[in-house]
Amino acid sequence: MQANSHHILIIEDEQPIRRFLKASLSNEGYRVSEAVAGEEGLRMASAQPPDLVILDLGLPDLDGQDVLKRLREWYTSPVIVLSARDQETQKIKALDSGADDYLTKPFGIGELLARMRTAMRHAHRVGPEATTATIGALRVDLAARLVYRSDKEVHLTPLEYKLLVTMIKHAGKVLTHRFLLREVWGPQDSQENHYLRVFIASMRRKLEDDPARPRYILTEQGVGYRLAVE
Incomplete structure (x- = not known):
């Protein structure tokens, strides 16, 4: 992948996970922005819309589900949510609210990259005119x-x-x-x-x-x- 080809916004309050994601994605040539809370993430997404958002459901200021709903009022690019193992109902709620995919913590970077590629391919796929x-x-x-x-x-x-x-x-x-x-x-x-x-x-x-x-x-x-x- 060419450097700086896609801009990824990470909205995640856990510093170790944020560091892991930023280092891994930067190594793959992505441009990465970070937000540690929901309101900050919404402001950053609005100021410079990313190609994909990685959204943790457990944030300190806002429920991740509310962040997702507010994003989906205007943001049409992919959103991948991060959730804990015991949050199955939360995963379903997020997907029904417009998330493109989810990953359960802990996860491997290979799986995340594959999910990201799939979500971005789907976002740019030819629309209803395809026969x-x-x-x-x-x-x-x-x-x-x-x-x-x-x-x-x-x-x-x-x-x-x-x-x-x-x-x-x-x-x-x-x-x-x-x-x-x-x-x-x-x-x-x-x-x-x-x-x-x-x-x-x-x-x-x-x-x-x-x-x-x-x-x-x-x-x-x-x-x-x-x-x-x-």
Whole structure:
């Protein structure tokens, strides 16, 4: 990566984590800014909008969820949240509020960099005018509403197809159970997680080489699903 190619804003009050992130990201050629509190982070993001925000949910002055909501009033680039292991409900709430991804502390820098690359690719992906989506051996003709696996047509039910297209539109991003249910079935079914399990299992049997070890439709345990990107 070229030096200074992307600007990253870290909003994190724990100095060891902040130092680790700044050193690691700077070594990868990112320009890094740091904020130790929510209000400071919001001011910095407004003054010089970054290409990506890394946001800790536990901040000294504001709840990280409130920082995220205020950011999403105007900020459209990716946000990756940091959370503790016991904050599963907080992860889901953050994703539903507009976070692109999350990492659980402690985490490795390799995983963070991969999540960042995915989030930024998704942010710059060609929009609705694209008529074909290709991920590995999967190809979806969005105009003709046809799905192919290794150039062989795969029959999906209308709801399976709608679920797949929803995931394609957000490829690489963690999508919560609630989000997928709301998008595909409507708000009245947003708590019916068993719908998703049944449909995801059926789609994996049709789209994956090994449904027990999915390559494309990945489970984010307790949170939702992610459509992998190459």
